Amino acid sequence: MFEGRVALVTGGTRGIGAAITECLVESGASVAAGYSRGKENAEQFVKRLGTNGSRVTVHQGRVDDVDDCNRVVKEVMDRFGRIDYLVNNAGITVDKTVRKMTVDDWRQVLDVNLSGAFQMTKALLEHMIERGSGRIVNISSVIGETGNVGQANYAASKAGLFGFTKSLALEMAQRGITVNCVAPGFIETEMVAAIPEPVLAKVVEKIPQRRLGRPEEVARVVRFLLEDESSYITGAVYSINGGLDM
Template sequence: MSDKKLALVTGASRGIGLAIAQRLSADGYRVVGTATSESGVEALRDTLKTSDESNEAVVLNIADSEQTEAALKELQSQFGTPDVVVNNAGITRDNLFLRLNEGDWNDVLNTNLTGVFRVCKALSKAMLKNKAGSIINISSIIGTTGNAGQANYAAAKAGLEGFTRSLAQEIASRNITVNCVAPGFIQTDMTDVLPETQKEAILATIPGKRFGRVEDIAGAVAFLASDDARYITGQTIHVNGGMNMG
């Protein structure tokens, strides 16, 4: 077993999750990233091992309670207890509220909020026993501002921040920090396909006058995972170019 600290990053196959996994690997962690399919895991494994052969990837579907419990039990058996847990995995099912059906509401809450509960529940006892660790939950600016067509997503992310503050209070005495990073509009494959007029409208609301980069989020996560942030817990770090201040 590697003597490096272990970092678990859920939803690491692309975009923000992949950038976080790569940054933590560069900072000296052994990284285990997750994807929801075997093909996704194979591609992620190949990518992560280019920077460190000890990195790994596993299948994890946080929307499935039994699969999550089994996968994280196997992960701990194989790799040990993570020192850093980054809950990045999530989904969207956008629609205007009057058209939003209960299935899409439940899917988003089940994955983006209850899924994080499942991961933390499965790992917290071992982390408490170790009396050390960092849990970092990826929220969103939408959890603070809301957004038309994303009532389910906004509710899940706002709930995630409340969950983070509550869990932080419970386990701070065991030297475990729990924080959120809330991205604004980040340049990914999802923003790349937006019409230019929509991009311009979004940029007009950002004082920084640019979309964020995935590396901006990875940097904030790396800071919260580091010893420099040992006295920071229960916080939401907003990374949005000034789009929302407060």
Template sequence: MTMTTMEILEEKSIQKPLAGKVAVVTGGSRGIGAAIAKALAEQGAQVVINYQSNMECADAVVEEIEKNGGSSYAIQANIADSQDVNRLIEDVKNRYGKIDILVNNAGITRDRTFRKLSESEWNEVINVNLNSVFTTTSAVIEHMLEQKSGRIINISSIIGQAGGFGQTNYAASKAGMIGFTKSLALETAKSGITVNAICPGFIETEMVAAMPDAVKDSIVSKIPMKRLGQTDEVAEAVLYLTKANYITGQTINVNGGLYM
């Protein structure tokens, strides 16, 4: 049965902005990563959720996405391990045939004052937070260059800009993501690929919820907007960058005015 012109126009008008796009979100099983995955799926993307160990949380995100009419699946991989990452990316390409969006979100903290910081705590944070950005991007970059399009979005942190007491390892990893973003953006700008970073401030996640109330109150008192950020507010910035064609090499701050 042939569709009428009006039916075709109506179908196009209700088509979601990211329909047909394939997105990979590292650390997508909870917190900011889960919010990003849900937002991308809501806009029509097929979303691959990477997780390290919490399969139950990852499956719960997939279930919620599919319940709301989206398309998603979860895959375990240690993103600091290049062989594991290559397996993940090959799995995605075999299933969907392409990758349009890579969100490097996975991260950990091992907070210690520098005098007490061990070499293993330094290396663990650098490997998961920064080296993983190299491994995942290396695995997708040739594919994106061939298709002459792609969006790489790196979730850095306000700590990578302003520093944080007891967080030399975390700050170094997140600042490294910003430098990586700017340099790769220069190399890929002519090829239809944009590379940007987002620096969340203090966002209402499980990590922040675990802080003593006095510490949270002290943080909020310093935020001009006088509240913690929400995970979906970070996700909104990701959505904006997936659709932006003339923005690359930039750092978008989502911090309520705490760092300007």
């Protein structure tokens, strides 16, 4: 399906990002997967995929660092010569109520989750414009739609991605580039494993399907948005949340 195409997936070696990388590789794409601190995990992930690094490369770089974003894009261009798809997936949480949240807690999350998507997009947008084609998918969250106690920074960053997505979709509408958002609910990854068990049990009670989502269930929607046949979908938000918010 994606033979000869190249995807850059930030945070692409763990959790949802790893599932996206795996799904795109299975569909024939070459994937450059970004990571920040988990070098060992990234290397093991590539081994597990078993393509001998021919179609999957890993790139260390912080999305909240402009120089890192530009360097990673250059590495990918040097290696593969093109980037067709960008999936802005890297994200963090620093959960505290607003009363306890420091300015630094706020900035850290906004810098990675929102500015990171902007900076990585900036680093390769001209390349997509020159080629007259491209697909950008931003991974937001149901929390950006509903808000959540203890997650004002995270909710603001994820709500910000909706506005960023729609504005960029408008700017790119006549340039062959689509920009969309995926908003997962609670998905089984390390991020959710960090939620205390009793709190998580209460969350699951509120999900109409009474279960967490699987990373693969997010990945298949991302793949769908990247397909050539999805060219008329832009500025959209796809919810994947077991009915938690509808």
